[in-house]
Amino acid sequence: MMLTEETAVPVEALPVEPFKDHLRLGTGFGESGLQDGLLESFLRAAILAVEARTGKALIARNFTLRIGAWRGRAAQPLYIAPVQTLNGVTTIEADGTEHAEALSRFRLEPDAQRPVLAAVGTTLPTIPSGGAVRLSFRAGFAESWEGLPADLAQAVLLLAAHYYEYRHETALGEGCMPFGVTALIERYRVVRLFGGGEG
Known part of the structure; x- marks a missing residue:
């Protein structure tokens, strides 16, 4: 991820x-x-x-999330909030070939802590063996x-x-x-x- x-x-x-x-x-x-x-x-x-x-x-901007396997069969957490819009879903073959998925196959489920990309239907599209999926979205409070x-x-x-x-000051610890x-x-x-x- x-x-x-x-x-x-x-x-x-x-x-x-x-x-x-x-x-x-x-x-x-x-x-x-x-x-x-x-x-x-x-x-x-x-x-x-x-x-x-x-x-x-905080300030709205564009992000991508690349994953090799869905977290769940019907939904995938996006790991950052709040998500405003879904811009694209792309499946990627093992050889790098990309396929744009229809956005009508997905819906955003807003959540203050962990928004979710959910399937419209029963399951999310299959990720190719050895490949990945790239989710593009815009997130931010304002x-x-x-x-x-x-x-x-x-x-x-x-x-x-x-x-x-x-x-x-060089003595301050990380974090x-x-x-x-x-x-x-x-x-x-x-x-x-x-x-x-x-x-």
Whole structure:
């Protein structure tokens, strides 16, 4: 299974000016734009970290999920939420030949934690022996920063500020996340039941 981000968060969707206000940068420094690239990199890192912890896409963009076998005969979890639209389903032969499946054979079952691609009918199409299937879809809470839930937006700003403040610190362990951020994102974290089995 491989989940791939096909399009990055666009620069215009990054809250650079709100981030400057959050950091309380001096007017001369904050308005110069000299560090906009650096601030954008911290925002991107914070967005990706929050997404990794929650299993949620914040700013909407395109993803693909490539799998070698269906998780269930009639439905396949998509491993990221919320999914907005299904863009394509492609079966791939062992030799790399691709076949586009009719989207009318599928339906999306929205879920706050784990949306599902379900068959219209009894079963999903057969994946060729030695081959795979590629699912293309668009996922995210909003097209712009202003559309995000307030707690997730605040969590990103807090985490990006943490990265900014400790940008020269080399002793911080991997996965370090301030308590305020974890508290804000806790309700969005995926609850795993049944040991990850089908159900």
